[in-house]
Amino acid sequence: xxMRAIIxxxxxxIVLTLPFLVSAGSGNIxxxxxxxxxxxxxxxxxxxxxxxxxxxxxHMVLLKxxxxxxxxxxxxxxxxxxxxxSCHTNITTFCKRCHDYAGVKxxxxxxxxxxHYAPTSND
Amino acid sequence: MGMDRRTFLKLGGALxxxxxxxxxxxxxxxxxxxxxxxxxxxxxxxxxxxxxxxxCNKECEEICRDENNVPHYGNERYDAYWLRVxxxxxxxxxxxxxxxxxxxxxxxxxxxxxxxxxxTKASFVRDDGITLIDEHRCIGCRYCVIACPYRARSLIFRKxxxxxxxxxxxxMIGVVTKCSFCAHRVDKGQDPACVEKCPYNGLIFxxxxxxxxxxxxxxATKNTKILRPEKHLGxxxxxxxx
Ligand code: SF4
Ligand code: SF4
Numbered sequence: 001x002x003m004r005a006i007i008x009x010x011x012x013x014i015v016l017t018l019p020f021l022v023s024a025g026s027g028n029i030x031x032x033x034x035x036x037x038x039x040x041x042x043x044x045x046x047x048x049x050x051x052x053x054x055x056x057x058x059h060m061v062l063l064k065x066x067x068x069x070x071x072x073x074x075x076x077x078x079x080x081x082x083x084x085x086s087c088h089t090n091i092t093t094f095c096k097r098c099h100d101y102a103g104v105k106x107x108x109x110x111x112x113x114x115x116h117y118a119p120t121s122n123d
Numbered sequence: 124m125g126m127d128r129r130t131f132l133k134l135g136g137a138l139x140x141x142x143x144x145x146x147x148x149x150x151x152x153x154x155x156x157x158x159x160x161x162x163x164x165x166x167x168x169x170x171x172x173x174x175x176x177x178x179c180n181k182e183c184e185e186i187c188r189d190e191n192n193v194p195h196y197g198n199e200r201y202d203a204y205w206l207r208v209x210x211x212x213x214x215x216x217x218x219x220x221x222x223x224x225x226x227x228x229x230x231x232x233x234x235x236x237x238x239x240x241x242x243t244k245a246s247f248v249r250d251d252g253i254t255l256i257d258e259h260r261c262i263g264c265r266y267c268v269i270a271c272p273y274r275a276r277s278l279i280f281r282k283x284x285x286x287x288x289x290x291x292x293x294x295m296i297g298v299v300t301k302c303s304f305c306a307h308r309v310d311k312g313q314d315p316a317c318v319e320k321c322p323y324n325g326l327i328f329x330x331x332x333x334x335x336x337x338x339x340x341x342x343a344t345k346n347t348k349i350l351r352p353e354k355h356l357g358x359x360x361x362x363x364x365x
Contacts, residue, residue, distance in 0.1 A: 071257050074249055074310045082290070115258075115292035 036101045039093040048087075049078045059084075063108070081108055081116055091118045165251040166359070167304055168331035169318070170341045171226055173364040175325035178224030181208045183317040183326070187228075190305060190316035191291055194283035203277040203294070205229075205302040206317060225362070226317075226326070229254060229275035229302035230350065233357030237267035237276065252359060253304050263297040272354050276301040304328075331359065 014021075048055055050062070066079035088094045091109065095118075099106055109118040187206040188195055194203055206228040214220050231254050238246045238254065245260035246267050256267075268276045276299050283294045291307060294300060305315035313319065318328040329338035338361070341347060347361035 067259070070310075071255065071259075072247065072249070074251065074253075074306060076307075076310055115295050117286070117289040117293075 036097040038097045039090065041087040041089065041094075045087045049083070081118075085117075085119050089119050092120050164332060165330050166332040167231070167252055167309060168329065168338050168342070168359040168361065169304070169315075170327040170338050170347060170361045170363055172325045172327065173223060173225060173362055175323045176208075176224050176226065176321075177323055178208060178210065178222070179322060181224075183226060183321055184208060186316050186320045187302075188285070189287040190308075191303070192283070192285050192288055192293055193300070194279065194281070194285045194294055196281065201280045203279055203300060205300070223365075225365070227273065227275070227350075228360065229271075229304075230273050230356070230358030230360045231304060233359070235356065236270040236272070240266040240270045242266065249306075251309075253306055253309070254301075255303055255306060256299060256301065258292070258295060258298045258300070261298040263299060265299060267299055271301075272351055272356070273358070 050058075055062075062079045063081065063084075066077060069075045069077065070080065085091075095106060099110075106114075108114050108116045184204075184206055187193060191205060193205050194201075196202055206226060209225045209227055211223045211225055212220055213223075231252060233248075233252065235246070235248060235254050238248055241247075242264060243260050243262055245257045245262070246254065247257065248254050263278060265278055268278060278299050279294050279296050282296050286293045305313075305317075308315060314328045315326075318326040327337050327341065329336035331339050331342060333339055334343075341363060342361055347363045348365045349358045349361060351358075
């Protein structure tokens with residue numbers, strides 16, 4: 001009786017972890033989750049407003065704060081979408097590749113065909 | 124425990140009474156206190172010279188729509204207006220009937236009822252006196268549309284594809300919009316689009332707190348009138364020759 005319970009439990013565990021086992025068996029897991037390649041702007045255009053690792057993690061915070069400053073106080077500074085687009089001239093090869101990979105829709109220009117102009121590859 | 128039952132009940136009663144009175148008194152206070160912009164350096168204002176406005180083809184309406192992506196469907200029921208030119212005729216016995224054309228837009232009140240009623244604080248007054256709507260916040264409840272005595276606000280009912288000026292966001296369905304004094308241009312040091320492009324130079328824009336500015340000089344002559352002065356809202360659009 002006890003034996004049967006243990007076997008049933010082990011079988012359950014195997015079923016539970018099957019997806020992981022299969023993907024582990026099919027090669028290097030890490031290779032299948034490579035970060036997407038994005039096209040960086042011309043380095044001659046100069047430095048970004050903050051350094052790359054900071055921007056990667058916090059660009060949305062900067063944009064949101066800038067929005068608040070611009071709308072509420074009329075201070076339109078460097079962290080605006082239009083300033084981003086002066087170097088990052090194509091959202092399809094820059095913003096979208098990471099955003100699609102992360103499953104996050106940028107509300108500025110994607111959700112319900114957002115309100116802000118964004119340059120795309122069609123331009 | 125020093126408090127007896129009677130004192131406790133009395134205190135409770137006072138507290139309940141206090142909390143009943145507070146919202147009303149806060150409203151009163153707010154209406155007194157919210158005269159924003161009076162003390163600050165800049166206070167944007169506009170003078171409309173009705174003697175110069177010929178009503179042309181109502182070009183300023185079109186200029187405004189193109190500058191701010193205001194949708195125009197050609198249907199009175201859905202059309203949004205930031206600026207509209209009213210045609211007014213006065214019939215008086217013995218006086219020649221004259222048609223006047225009066226451009227009407229948000230009057231950027233010092234004490235705006237639209238801001239007081241907004242439940243989300245989407246409507247607000249900037250430090251320089253411009254009344255604006257934070258369209259990311261607006262829930263489209265339309266309280267403000269009803270509160271505004273100048274009918275300056277309109278809700279975007281239908282999806283709009285108009286995007287003539289990419290610098291300004293496209294209009295989103297379900298939010299209320301109104302004249303912004305072209306805040307995006309004012310922040311860059313430019314005049315609003317209608318002021319710059321009026322073919323008869325009938326509109327003048329400037330800082331009314333600066334005594335040397337053109338608007339301040341015109342207002343100082345006391346030849347101007349405001350619309351619906353009985354409302355005591357402190358509108359900042361002044362009409363010359365009304
Ligand atoms: S004119 Fe109307 S919309 Fe403009 S500030 Fe006054 S109440 Fe608000
Ligand atoms: S419609 Fe928008 S701006 Fe007007 S009162 Fe409601 S939330 Fe505020």
